[in-house]
Amino acid sequence: MSPAPSSHADSWRPRAIGLTVLAFVVSAVVGFVALPLAQPDLKLKDVWDAICSAAGVASRQTAVKTIEPDFKVSSVVLTPDLLNLEDAQSIGRGATLAHQCAICHGPAGISRADSPNLTGQYASVVYKELKDFKTGARVNAVMTPFALVLSEQDMIDIAAYYAYLPRLPSSIIDNSKAPRIVANGDPMRGIAPCGACHGELDNKRGSPRIAGQPAAYILSQLQAFASGERRNDINQQMRTIARRMTPTEMEAAARYYSGESR
Amino acid sequence: MLTSKRLILAHFWLAFIVFGVALLLGAWQMLVRSPLVPWISNPEWYYRSLTAHGTIMGYAFPTLIAMGFGYAISESALGQPLIGRRWAWLGFGLIVVGAVMAMVPVALGLASVLYTFYPPMIGSPFYYIGVVLVVVGSWIWVALMVVNLAIWKRANPGKPVPLAMYANVAGSLLWAWTAVGAALELLLQIIPVALGLSATIDAGLARVFFSWTLHAIVYFWLFPTYIAYYTIVPRAIGGKVYSDTMARIAFILFLVVSMPIGIHHSFMDPEVGAGFKFLHSAFTALVALPTLITVFTICASVEIAARLRGGRGLFGWVTALPWSNPIMLAVAFSFVMLGFGGAGGLINMHYQFDATIHNTQWITGHFHLIFGGAIVIMYFAIAYDLWPHLTGRAFTNLRLMRLQLWLWFIGMIVTTFPWHWVGILGMPRRMAYFDYTNPALAVDAFSVILSVIGGFILVLSGILFIVILLRGQTAPHAESGTYRFATAVHPPVTVPAALNGYALWVALMIGLTVTNYGYPIAQLALRPGTAVPAVYVGGQR
Numbered sequence: 085m086s087p088a089p090s091s092h093a094d095s096w097r098p099r100a101i102g103l104t105v106l107a108f109v110v111s112a113v114v115g116f117v118a119l120p121l122a123q124p125d126l127k128l129k130d131v132w133d134a135i136c137s138a139a140g141v142a143s144r145q146t147a148v149k150t151i152e153p154d155f156k157v158s159s160v161v162l163t164p165d166l167l168n169l170e171d172a173q174s175i176g177r178g179a180t181l182a183h184q185c186a187i188c189h190g191p192a193g194i195s196r197a198d199s200p201n202l203t204g205q206y207a208s209v210v211y212k213e214l215k216d217f218k219t220g221a222r223v224n225a226v227m228t229p230f231a232l233v234l235s236e237q238d239m240i241d242i243a244a245y246y247a248y249l250p251r252l253p254s255s256i257i258d259n260s261k262a263p264r265i266v267a268n269g270d271p272m273r274g275i276a277p278c279g280a281c282h283g284e285l286d287n288k289r290g291s292p293r294i295a296g297q298p299a300a301y302i303l304s305q306l307q308a309f310a311s312g313e314r315r316n317d318i319n320q321q322m323r324t325i326a327r328r329m330t331p332t333e334m335e336a337a338a339r340y341y342s343g344e345s346r
Numbered sequence: 347m348l349t350s351k352r353l354i355l356a357h358f359w360l361a362f363i364v365f366g367v368a369l370l371l372g373a374w375q376m377l378v379r380s381p382l383v384p385w386i387s388n389p390e391w392y393y394r395s396l397t398a399h400g401t402i403m404g405y406a407f408p409t410l411i412a413m414g415f416g417y418a419i420s421e422s423a424l425g426q427p428l429i430g431r432r433w434a435w436l437g438f439g440l441i442v443v444g445a446v447m448a449m450v451p452v453a454l455g456l457a458s459v460l461y462t463f464y465p466p467m468i469g470s471p472f473y474y475i476g477v478v479l480v481v482v483g484s485w486i487w488v489a490l491m492v493v494n495l496a497i498w499k500r501a502n503p504g505k506p507v508p509l510a511m512y513a514n515v516a517g518s519l520l521w522a523w524t525a526v527g528a529a530l531e532l533l534l535q536i537i538p539v540a541l542g543l544s545a546t547i548d549a550g551l552a553r554v555f556f557s558w559t560l561h562a563i564v565y566f567w568l569f570p571t572y573i574a575y576y577t578i579v580p581r582a583i584g585g586k587v588y589s590d591t592m593a594r595i596a597f598i599l600f601l602v603v604s605m606p607i608g609i610h611h612s613f614m615d616p617e618v619g620a621g622f623k624f625l626h627s628a629f630t631a632l633v634a635l636p637t638l639i640t641v642f643t644i645c646a647s648v649e650i651a652a653r654l655r656g657g658r659g660l661f662g663w664v665t666a667l668p669w670s671n672p673i674m675l676a677v678a679f680s681f682v683m684l685g686f687g688g689a690g691g692l693i694n695m696h697y698q699f700d701a702t703i704h705n706t707q708w709i710t711g712h713f714h715l716i717f718g719g720a721i722v723i724m725y726f727a728i729a730y731d732l733w734p735h736l737t738g739r740a741f742t743n744l745r746l747m748r749l750q751l752w753l754w755f756i757g758m759i760v761t762t763f764p765w766h767w768v769g770i771l772g773m774p775r776r777m778a779y780f781d782y783t784n785p786a787l788a789v790d791a792f793s794v795i796l797s798v799i800g801g802f803i804l805v806l807s808g809i810l811f812i813v814i815l816l817r818g819q820t821a822p823h824a825e826s827g828t829y830r831f832a833t834a835v836h837p838p839v840t841v842p843a844a845l846n847g848y849a850l851w852v853a854l855m856i857g858l859t860v861t862n863y864g865y866p867i868a869q870l871a872l873r874p875g876t877a878v879p880a881v882y883v884g885g886q887r
Binding site: 096097100101104107108110111112114115116119120135137138139140141142162260262264267268270271272277280285286288289 | 385387388389390602617618619620621622623624625628629632774777779780781784786787842843844845850851854857858861865866869873879881882
């Protein structure tokens, strides 16, 4: 009935610490030295190289040359500032600059010529497309000459102005009639639902809201993505999706978002 | 000696009420993604429900059980009234406030980020702050358990700490340390972004922080179950604990090795080096040890009970067990589910095996079988065992209790076995929708329907459980005697100091956290250019 003698504690402590250290050292030697060196594909120089590789130290493979694309890629970076353009002066300047856009996109940002409706579009979207037209990442015979003469501030102002205008009302499309491709996508073909990024179900930053856009425009862009004629989607997400869509699905999506199938 | 009966009952009742709600949500989720009904056409509803289901089942329900059971253990095992009862009520209050604060934005669709948070998705700050409050409330419990034990130790110098309390405090210390990972993720990374102070987040670092919590939290859920194995089961079936020392070793092994293994949840993630993945894989293998010790010790304890009841033969004693006793039934079901779930876990901890089932329904099946099956069925047993002592009324209908346990066992098997199977076929998890008309998915349809049926059997069992507890609350008064725990074959007279305290084991736990997590965290935290823009959930439409 005596209290635990201290010699017990003394023998437990070194044994417990010893076993733990042993477990750690054995695992570490296997994981950081033996296993990396057993993989010839890693092309490791020595043990230290193996340890660094297994620890995940960032390294650049000098032997691999970066393949440069044979077309212009988008140089747009969406910063937090770009996502919240609400400066009144910027909107005012944008309104003046937007006069030149009115001939196709309409005086209030609503087109009568199957050009995109810009009213209420996210500023990040309008800015990105203008910049891509200017740098050549996106090419269009009509838009490119307009964009070439715009300064960085001009593009920001125009984007702020259109974002300031009211959105087309959601009621122009009937949510309950969303076709499968819009509401569900097709997981087995790697197609995300259109609505998960482009509005009505959800919106992802940088994606345009496409409700109320002309059907002809939506269809032409899907076809352009599918053929590779348009490639300013930074991670190829739209090219990947559009390539796998059937013509019927493209048409269904275009008609739904334009409100024609209502 | 149970004096804080209202406090303990409040924890159990809240736990089982929120459990009932989350159970219904779970069954609904299974139904709407099955081939049985046309799809709801809006994934947001699905993820909203999934977030609520996971947050309740992962954070609120087991925490409340561990706390309520912990208070009961502290009073009965130490034989002293709970010190700091007001603080305990404060902790309970924080959990209630936190749960409401978290669930309102979830219900409004402003925080459909799932209970694992998944940055860069960012929801309403109220959701995260609510979760933090739940954790803070549980930390009050941790402090109270430590304080109560310290006061008892001072009054009983040199005496062995009763096993139930020894394990209980080990569990609370494990929780205190393992919750730090998610707390760092929330406080340093997610909440600033949710409040708009920053627009970018290092998602890789956040995932590493979360893995710190995500695996050991399972062992925190598991502690009440293991305590019940060792300290309730042998007494309830008329036996004795085979070895008090083995039990203590099992619990301190959990304390040491369940923590530095979480990166096995991130085997397929690119942000952690392969060496650290191997290290965590190796330590994951070690965590099977305390479970194997427990299975052996409990089987031996059960055999002792059977032989005391006249059981004979190599295996013939099994028939001598009191199978009409719900606790006996519960522990048998729990072991079967632990066996299958543990076998699945051995697959998950292997880097190469994991690659084939990663992010598939196999994983959903695995953790439902372990947590919803092996662990929760013992939560039922704990409630059944403790209820008469808390209410002062006796259960009269054992048949109903057995039916409830049978239904839970069958329901869980029917739910999770098909999930494992479709997982092997490649069916992904966390999907709101499956197109079963697609030839590649059509083969899953039958198994998915089976698991939906299992889900509804579980709902039936859950309803029955609440009914039994309610009836237990209104039965005629009956004296149930003092609540006590199982004694060992050789009750501990002296215990090595190392198995009567925690300093050594907590030091090893923290030391292994530093060795296994230190470099991956430091590397990600110090490396520039790893933050990505936040994706706000429920924001602009």
